[in-house]
Amino acid sequence: MNTVVVTNVVKSYGRYRALDGLSFTTGPGVTGLLGPNGAGKTTLIRMLATVLTVDSGTLRLLGRDPSAERLPIRRRLGYLPQEPGFHRSFTVFEFVDYVAILKELTDRRERHDEVRRVIAEVGLAAVSGKRIRALSGGMRRRVGIAQALLGEPELVLLDEPTAGLDPEQRLRFRDLISRIGENRTVLLATHQTEDVAALCGRVVVLDQGRCAFEGTPEELRRVAEGQVWLSPERSGMLSWRTGEGLFRNIGGAPAAARLVEPTIEDGYLLLLGDAAVGVGS
Amino acid sequence: MIVELLESHEDHEDLEDKVSALPVLALTEARRLLRHPLTLLGFALFALSVVTEVGDYWGPRPAFSLITNGMVLWLGVLVFFAAELVASASRRAGGDELLGVLPTSRTRRTAASCLAALGPFLVACLVQAMLCAGYAVWEVPLERPPTIFELASGPLCVLGAGVLGVASARWLPWRGSSMLVMVALILYNNIGDEATGRHLLGFYAELPIWGQWPYRAAKGFHPGNTDWHAVYLLALCLGAGALAMLRDSPRRWFWLGAGALTLVLAVVAGWAQLP
Numbered sequence: 001m002n003t004v005v006v007t008n009v010v011k012s013y014g015r016y017r018a019l020d021g022l023s024f025t026t027g028p029g030v031t032g033l034l035g036p037n038g039a040g041k042t043t044l045i046r047m048l049a050t051v052l053t054v055d056s057g058t059l060r061l062l063g064r065d066p067s068a069e070r071l072p073i074r075r076r077l078g079y080l081p082q083e084p085g086f087h088r089s090f091t092v093f094e095f096v097d098y099v100a101i102l103k104e105l106t107d108r109r110e111r112h113d114e115v116r117r118v119i120a121e122v123g124l125a126a127v128s129g130k131r132i133r134a135l136s137g138g139m140r141r142r143v144g145i146a147q148a149l150l151g152e153p154e155l156v157l158l159d160e161p162t163a164g165l166d167p168e169q170r171l172r173f174r175d176l177i178s179r180i181g182e183n184r185t186v187l188l189a190t191h192q193t194e195d196v197a198a199l200c201g202r203v204v205v206l207d208q209g210r211c212a213f214e215g216t217p218e219e220l221r222r223v224a225e226g227q228v229w230l231s232p233e234r235s236g237m238l239s240w241r242t243g244e245g246l247f248r249n250i251g252g253a254p255a256a257a258r259l260v261e262p263t264i265e266d267g268y269l270l271l272l273g274d275a276a277v278g279v280g281s
Numbered sequence: 282m283i284v285e286l287l288e289s290h291e292d293h294e295d296l297e298d299k300v301s302a303l304p305v306l307a308l309t310e311a312r313r314l315l316r317h318p319l320t321l322l323g324f325a326l327f328a329l330s331v332v333t334e335v336g337d338y339w340g341p342r343p344a345f346s347l348i349t350n351g352m353v354l355w356l357g358v359l360v361f362f363a364a365e366l367v368a369s370a371s372r373r374a375g376g377d378e379l380l381g382v383l384p385t386s387r388t389r390r391t392a393a394s395c396l397a398a399l400g401p402f403l404v405a406c407l408v409q410a411m412l413c414a415g416y417a418v419w420e421v422p423l424e425r426p427p428t429i430f431e432l433a434s435g436p437l438c439v440l441g442a443g444v445l446g447v448a449s450a451r452w453l454p455w456r457g458s459s460m461l462v463m464v465a466l467i468l469y470n471n472i473g474d475e476a477t478g479r480h481l482l483g484f485y486a487e488l489p490i491w492g493q494w495p496y497r498a499a500k501g502f503h504p505g506n507t508d509w510h511a512v513y514l515l516a517l518c519l520g521a522g523a524l525a526m527l528r529d530s531p532r533r534w535f536w537l538g539a540g541a542l543t544l545v546l547a548v549v550a551g552w553a554q555l556p
Contacts, residue, residue, distance in 0.1 A: 102302070
């Protein structure tokens with residue numbers, strides 16, 4: 001079953017069209033939303049989180065229409081915004097407990113069990129009594145994920161969850177998200193193609209409010225097949241100097257080009273061209 | 282911007298959210314308010330003023346004032362700021378987007394914050410009762426025996442301060458706005474003086490000069506009615522609650538009506554209390 005069905009969705013802020021006839025569908029598993037800054041990722045995530053409404057087009061979340069049945073959707077939703085805005089004087093436990101109350105977990109014992117469960121799941125059990133202001137950026141991010149997991153939501157929306165995480169934290173985060181995605185729908189808005197490659201079963205690439213690509217990460221990688229090569233000089237549509245002193249080029253490869261295996265990032269860059277290089281990368 | 286968008290989406294569907302979450306949330310908010318450093322400071326300052334008064338004993342009139350309106354000054358002002366800070370914490374932290382998509386609506390959160398003001402009120406009632414018992418045990422001479430309504434004035438002002446703090450947080454979401462509200466309250470408090478008798482319209486009213494044996498009666502002063510003063514304060518508390526709820530609730534007309542009723546009650550009681 002498709003948990004999220006987006007059909008011809010338009011959203012404007014004044015004259016600026018953040019989403020311009022966007023359509024895609026997704027179901028259980030981890031789906032990555034890739035795109036440069038201003039592509040519409042955050043607007044889309046906010047719509048899916050029922051923060052924003054669509055100007056036109058239709059949206060179905062968990063089989064329901066968010067414009068008419070917002071509350072039942074919210075009861076089955078976990079959301080981590082780009083800037084969660086924690087109450088910094090709360091301890092980790094107090095904050096997650098507070099969110100649990102707002103998620104209508106009213107029985108004290110059950111709620112505390114659930115709070116302890118999600119805190120343990122994100123690996124913060126040892127610091128659950130610590131104030132949020134004393135935590136590192138990565139730990140705060142995990143607090144955000146913990147609150148999103150309360151009540152076993154069927155749809156989890158994470159906006160730039162790896163922003164500011166160091167490589168070790170990112171690794172832990174990937175492990176966590178892939179476990180979460182085993183039995184529910186997780187949508188992950190990100191800049192990071194590595195996260196998509198490591199985590200996602202599906203990927204949607206947004207460009208200027210439209211869907212530029214929808215498929216698996218492998219299919220995105222294959223977009224650049226035969227179009228990535230190394231050369232001593234800059235020669236492709238997009239190119240950059242590697243550590244070995246050669247240029248990695250993407251675009252229409254010349255006949256004698258030394259082709260190399262493309263990555264998801266190559267596919268993404270090829271799809272978006274200058275938009276990805278100039279703004280997103 | 283997101284807050285405005287979330288607010289603009291408040292609709293009647295929110296009336297369906299679970300009412301059962303409200304008492305739990307109100308208790309949590311009450312704990313937050315009671316544990317706020319400003320509230321604790323307010324109680325500490327009041328306790329200090331009691332110790333000082335009992336220790337030095339300045340006379341029957343200050344002792345009467347302390348038990349009837351001491352809380353307004355020491356506790357009420359600080360509870361107002363504490364309630365405003367607690368109610369605006371998520372906005373100031375930038376957490377409105379996260380909390381706004383949770384099943385418990387902003388309306389319920391505002392209601393819970395208003396109910397949470399009962400926390401300091403109940404503690405103030407307890408403190409008031411303990412102080413009365415202390416006065417009785419130590420046989421502290423008073424201007425005259427206070428009435429139950431006069432004793433209620435202090436805790437009622439604490440309740441009003443808490444609810445008004447929530448209303449201020451909801452209606453005036455700008456830095457420093459609570460300070461402006463406090464200045465307005467102080468100006469309103471000084472609207473009248475003892476000579477005109479409008480002094481009771483304020484919150485920090487010198488109640489010893491009213492009542493059965495007013496020391497000013499010999500000078501031709503006609504006391505007002507402090508029983509009505511308590512009703513007046515209660516009406517203002519309810520009005521502040523209606524004002525806070527009006528900001529977020531989809532039932533605008535209901536809260537407008539409730540606000541109008543409390544306004545009528547405040548005007549009637551405010552008039553009835555005057556000499």
